[in-house]
Amino acid sequence: MHDFAEPGSTKHAQEPSAHEHVVIDPVTRIEGHAKITLRLDDAGVVDDARFHVTEFRGFEDFCRGRPVFEMPSLTSRTCGICPVSHLLASAKAGDAILAVAIPPAAVAQRRLANLGQIIQSHSLSYFHLSAPDLLLGMDADPAVRNLFGLLAHAPELARRGIRLRKFGQEVIAAVTGERIHGSWIVPGGVAKSLSSDVCAAIAALVPEAKQAAADTIAEFTELISGFPREVETFGTFDSLFLGHCAADGRWEHYGGGLRVIDTSGNVVVDALDPARYREVIGEWGNADSYLKSPYWKSLATQDDPMPGMYRVGPLARLNLCERFGVPLADEALAGFRERAGGIARSSFYYHYARLIEVLACVELIERVLDDPVLVDTHVRASAGINARHAVGASEAPRGTLFHDYTVDDDGLITAVNMVIATGQNNLAMNRTVLQIAREFVHGADITEGALNRVEAGIRAFDPCLSCSTHAFGEMPMFVQITDSAGTVICEARRD
Amino acid sequence: MHGGDVLVIGYGSELRGDDAAGRRAAEAVAARELPGVSVLSVPQLMPEIAADLAGCRLAIFVDASVVDEAVEVRPLAPASPDWRLTHHVAPSSLLALAAAVASAPANAVVVTIPASNFQLGTALSATTTVAVSEAVDRIVDLCHGRTPAS
Numbered sequence: 001m002h003d004f005a006e007p008g009s010t011k012h013a014q015e016p017s018a019h020e021h022v023v024i025d026p027v028t029r030i031e032g033h034a035k036i037t038l039r040l041d042d043a044g045v046v047d048d049a050r051f052h053v054t055e056f057r058g059f060e061d062f063c064r065g066r067p068v069f070e071m072p073s074l075t076s077r078t079c080g081i082c083p084v085s086h087l088l089a090s091a092k093a094g095d096a097i098l099a100v101a102i103p104p105a106a107v108a109q110r111r112l113a114n115l116g117q118i119i120q121s122h123s124l125s126y127f128h129l130s131a132p133d134l135l136l137g138m139d140a141d142p143a144v145r146n147l148f149g150l151l152a153h154a155p156e157l158a159r160r161g162i163r164l165r166k167f168g169q170e171v172i173a174a175v176t177g178e179r180i181h182g183s184w185i186v187p188g189g190v191a192k193s194l195s196s197d198v199c200a201a202i203a204a205l206v207p208e209a210k211q212a213a214a215d216t217i218a219e220f221t222e223l224i225s226g227f228p229r230e231v232e233t234f235g236t237f238d239s240l241f242l243g244h245c246a247a248d249g250r251w252e253h254y255g256g257g258l259r260v261i262d263t264s265g266n267v268v269v270d271a272l273d274p275a276r277y278r279e280v281i282g283e284w285g286n287a288d289s290y291l292k293s294p295y296w297k298s299l300a301t302q303d304d305p306m307p308g309m310y311r312v313g314p315l316a317r318l319n320l321c322e323r324f325g326v327p328l329a330d331e332a333l334a335g336f337r338e339r340a341g342g343i344a345r346s347s348f349y350y351h352y353a354r355l356i357e358v359l360a361c362v363e364l365i366e367r368v369l370d371d372p373v374l375v376d377t378h379v380r381a382s383a384g385i386n387a388r389h390a391v392g393a394s395e396a397p398r399g400t401l402f403h404d405y406t407v408d409d410d411g412l413i414t415a416v417n418m419v420i421a422t423g424q425n426n427l428a429m430n431r432t433v434l435q436i437a438r439e440f441v442h443g444a445d446i447t448e449g450a451l452n453r454v455e456a457g458i459r460a461f462d463p464c465l466s467c468s469t470h471a472f473g474e475m476p477m478f479v480q481i482t483d484s485a486g487t488v489i490c491e492a493r494r495d
Numbered sequence: 496m497h498g499g500d501v502l503v504i505g506y507g508s509e510l511r512g513d514d515a516a517g518r519r520a521a522e523a524v525a526a527r528e529l530p531g532v533s534v535l536s537v538p539q540l541m542p543e544i545a546a547d548l549a550g551c552r553l554a555i556f557v558d559a560s561v562v563d564e565a566v567e568v569r570p571l572a573p574a575s576p577d578w579r580l581t582h583h584v585a586p587s588s589l590l591a592l593a594a595a596v597a598s599a600p601a602n603a604v605v606v607t608i609p610a611s612n613f614q615l616g617t618a619l620s621a622t623t624t625v626a627v628s629e630a631v632d633r634i635v636d637l638c639h640g641r642t643p644a645s
Contacts, residue, residue, distance in 0.1 A: 120543075128542060147542065151595040159596045166543035 035478035036433055036454060037288075042484065044443035049434035051426070051458060053291035060416045068094050068385075068411045073183050075403065075418070079464055081124065084117040084172060085396030087185040088254065089403040092392030094187025096275070097407055099386035105376035106189030111254050112368045113175040113185070114394065115361040118253065119209070120168025121397035122314070122354040125462040126216075127161020130351055133456050134223055138230070139449035157219065160212045164358065167209040171365060174198045189380035196375050203369050206362060210328070213359035217332050220355055221339070227348065233439040234457045235347025235432030238263040240296055240310035241319045242424070244395050247271060249322030251360065253395040260296070260310065261320045265343050274393030277402050277419065282308070293426040294419055309427035312399025313461065314353035319343050326367065329360030347432050350460045385411040396421050398462055422463040432457045444481045444490045451479060500531035501638050502547060502600070504586075505557040506540055513610030513623040517557035520608060520630040524638070532638045540584050542592060549597030555637055556586040556603070557630065559610035559623070566630045568637070571603040604637065606630055 039048040059078055066074060072090040076083035088110055095102055132145045135154050144152070151158040175194065176184040184191045224231065244252040245259035257271035260280075269280065284293040284305040293305055300308030310316075323330050336356055340349055368374060385407060392403045399421030406415040436457040440450040481490035505521025507514040518536040525534035535547065540556075548554050556571065573594050574587035584592070586605055593599045608630045612620040619627065 148591070148595075151592070155595060162543050162546050162592070162596055165541075166546045169541075169543055 035480065036458075037480045037482060038433075038437050038441060038454075039482050039484060040443065046434070046437040046441050047484070049430065049437045050288060051291075051429050051433050052289040060418060063416045064413050066413050068097050068405060068407050068413060069187055071403075071405065071413065072185055072187070076183075078418075081121050081464055082117060082396050082398070084113050084176070084185075085394060085401050086403070087176075088114055088394040089392040089396075089401045091185045091187050092394060093390045093403045093405045094392070095381075096390030096392065097385060097387050097405065097411070098187055098381070098383040100188055100381035100383045102189040102381050103376065103378045104373045105193065106379045106381075107254075108368055108371055108374040109175055109190045109194055109379065110185060112194075112365060112374070113172055114253055115365050115368070116168045116171025116175070118168070118395075118397045119358050119361045119365075120165045120172065121462075122358045123161055123165035123168060125397075125459075126351060126354055126358075127158065127165070129462070130456070130459055131157065131161065133452065133459075134220075134227070134351070138452050138456060139447075142448065142452070145452075157216070160216060164209060164212050164216075167205050167362075170205060171202055174202055186380065188382055191380070193377040193379050194375050199369050199374060202365070206366050206369075209362045210359070210366075213355065213362050214328060214332075217352075217355045217359060220352060221335065224339075224348075224352065229439070230453070230456075231346050231348045233435055234453075234460055235428060235435060236345050237431060237435070238345065239428060240268060240299070240308075241316035241343075242296075242310050242312050243317040243320055243400055244274075244393070245270070245321055250325045251317055251321040251323070253317075258393075258400070259320045261343070263343050263345055265319075274400075274402060275391040277391065277393070277404075281419065281424075283419065283423075289426075291426050292419075292423045294424045295427060306427055306431070309431065310424065311347070311428045312421050312424045313350065313397075314357050315344055315347065315350045316399065317395065318353045318356060324360045324363070326360055326363035329356055329363055332356045332359055347428065347457070347460050350462070354462070385409060398422055398464055399424055420464075422461070425461045425463065429458055429461050429463065432460070446479070446481065446490065454479070500551065501529075501553045501555065502533050502535065502551045503555045503557065503634060503638070504535045504537065504540070504544065504547075506537050507559050508538055509617060510615060512612040512614050512616050512618065513608075513620050514559050514613050515617070516559040516608040516610050516619060516623050516627050516630075517606075519619065520557045520606070520627045520634060523627070523631045524634050527635065529635065529638050540586065540589055542584055542589075545589055545592035545596045548589060548593035548600055551600040552602065553637065554590070554600040554603040555634055556605040557634065558586075558605060558607055560607035561610055561613075563607045563609050565609060566626055566633055567607045568604050568633055569607070571605050573599055606634055606637075 035052050037050045037052065038046050041047040059075060063071065063074055071094060072087045075086040075090045078086050128147050132150050136145050136149055147158060240260050240262055242258060242260045244256045246252040246256045258274055259270050260268040262268055280297055281294050282297045282300060284295055286293060295305035295308030296310050297308060318333060318336060324333060333356060336352055389406045394401055401421055402419040404417040405413055408414055433454055436454050440453050480488050482488050503521050503524050505517035507517045509515045509518060521534050521536045571586055571590060573591035590599045590603055608623060608626045610623050
C-alpha cells in the first residue's frame with residue numbers, strides 16, 4: 001500500500017481477499033460529499049465502479065406549501081456556485097404559471113447574469129480545481145496540487161483565473177446586486193432596471209476578460225498534448241448529448257428548445273419544448289446514492305438505465321450546437337472539433353469545452369451590453385395564477401436544469417421536481433470512474449496518481465452535489481476497495 | 496468594483512442570526528461614505544476577493560465570533576492556505592493570495608464581534624446588536640488611521 005493521503009486524511013486497510021473493492025472517500029475538489037467504490041474480481045481486476053453521493057438536501061420536499069413567488073429565492077439557496085441557474089429555471093417556471101411574456105429588458109438582464117455565472121463557475125472549475133492536475137501533473141504531491149501550488153508554478157495563469165472569476169462575479173453583482181444569492185430575478189421578469197453606468201462599468205472589464213480567456217485556450221491546446229492516455233480513458237465512450245439549442249443551431253443557454261444528438265452527430269430530437277422533458281427523460285433512483293440518475297427513456301431497459309445514458313454541460317453544448325455566433329469562440333470551436341475529430345467522445349474534453357464557453361460568454365456579454373433594450377425600464381410583467389403546472393429550464397454551467405412546479409389556485413407549491421445537471425451526468429460519471437479504474441487501478445495497491453485520476457475523472461464533469469442532492473460545503477472523498485463478496489479490503493479518506 | 500485605499504470586508508450569513516454581524520457592521524460603515532474607503536458585504540470569503548485586496552493600504556475583515564466576549568481588533572498576516580481551497584478561504588489565506596496575485600495590503604486586521612445566536616433568522620441578538628455599533632466605531636477609527644496596526 002502506498003500512502004496517498006492528503007493533509008487531514010485518514011486511511012484504513014484490511015488484508016486483501018480473493019475479491020476486492022477500492023473505496024475513495026471523500027472525493028476532493030468537487031462541490032459536496034461523495035465516495036467511490038471499486039470492486040475487484042478474483043484476479044484483482046476492477047470489474048465494477050460506483051460513485052455514491054452521501055448527502056441529502058430535500059428542497060423538493062420542504063418547498064411544498066411555499067408561494068411560487070418565493071421559489072427563485074428559495075431554490076437559489078441550493079447552491080453558492082450556480083444560484084443564478086436556479087433563479088432562472090425557477091423564475092421561468094413562475095413566468096409560465098403566470099402565463100406571461102416577460103419584457104425584453106428582463107430577458108436581456110437574465111441572459112447577462114447567466115453569462116456572468118457560466119464564466120465564474122467555469123473559471124472556478126478550471127483554474128482552481130482542475131488546473132493543478134493539468135499543470136502540476138496527476139502524480140504531483142497532493143500537498144502542492146492546489147491553487148497555491150499553481151500560483152508558485154504558473155502565477156500568471158493563476159492570476160488570470162482569479163481575475164476571470166472576479167469578472168463573472170462582477171457581472172452577476174452588477175445585475176443582481178449580490179455576487180451570490182441575488183434576489184433580483186422574479187416570476188414575470190426582474191425586480192429593477194439596469195443603468196447605463198453599470199453597463200459601461202462591465203464593458204470596461206470585457207477586453208481583459210476576453211484576452212484572458214483566449215490566452216488560456218491557447219495554453220490548454222498545448223497542455224492537452226501531454227495527456228493522451230487521459231483523453232483516451234477519461235470517460236471516452238458513446239452516449240447521447242442533451243442541451244438547449246437555438247432554432248438556427250446557435251449555442252444557447254437561456255432560451256430555445258432541447259436538442260439531443262448521438263456520438264455520430266445524428267440529431268435524435270430537436271426543438272423539443274423543455275416542458276415536455278418527462279416524455280423523454282426518466283429518473284432512476286439508486287439505493288446507494290442520493291444522486292438520481294436521469295436517463296433517456298427510449299434507450300433504457302426496464303432494469304437498466306445505463307443504455308439511456310446521456311451527457312449534459314459544456315461538452316454536450318459544444319457537440320450539439322452548430323456555432324456560437326461570435327468570432328473568437330467560433331474559431332476556438334473549429335479548433336476543438338478538429339482536435340476531437342468531430343463529436344468529442346472523451347469527457348476529458350469537458351475542460352476544453354468549458355474554456356471555450358468562457359470565451360464565448362465574454363463575447364456574448366459584449367453583445368448584450370450593446371443592445372439598448374438592456375437598459376429599458378419596463379422589466380416586469382404582472383399577473384395572477386393562470387396555470388397550475390409549469391416547467392422552467394435553462395443551461396446551468398454544468399448542464400441543463402429543469403424546475404417543475406405544480407401549484408394550487410393560490411399559487412402555493414404542491415409538488416416540485418428538480419432535474420439537475422450533475423444528476424443527468426451521473427450515469428456517465430459512473431462509466432467514467434469504471435473506465436479510469438480499469439486503466440489505472442490494479443489490485444488493492446492503489447497509487448496516489450491512480451487515486452487522483454479517478455477523482456479527476458469525476459472533476460472533469462465539475463459535479464455540484466449541493467445542487468444535485470438537494471450537499472453542503474466542500475466535497476471530501478472516500479474510496480473503498482471491496483472484493484466481489486462486498487468485503488472492504490482498503491479505504492482512503494480525505495475530509 | 497472597489498478602488499479604495501481601505502477595504503472593509505464584512506462576511507457571514509444573513510440568515511443565521513448573529514452570523515450576519517460582520518456584514519451589518521460593514522454595511523453601516525458603507526453608509527457613512529468615508530472617502531477612500533470601499534466596503535464589501537459578502538456571505539463568505541472567496542478567492543477572487545484577492546483581486547479586490549490588491550493595491551489596498553489597509554484591509555479590515557469583519558466577522559462574528561463565538562469565542563470573543565468583546566469587540567476585538569487583531570493584526571493579520573498572510574498565512575499558509577487551506578489546500579482544499581474552493582469557494583471559501585480564510586482571511587490570512589486571502590492575504591497570501593493577494594500577495595501572489597499582485598500585492599497584499601500593507602496592513603490587515605480582523606475585527607471580531609461577539610456572537611451567540613446562530614439560529615435561522617435575520618435578527619441579531621441584543622448583545623451582538625450593541626457590539627456591532629461598537630465595532631463600527633472601531634472600524635471608522637481604523638479607516639482614519641487611528642489604529643495600532645497601521
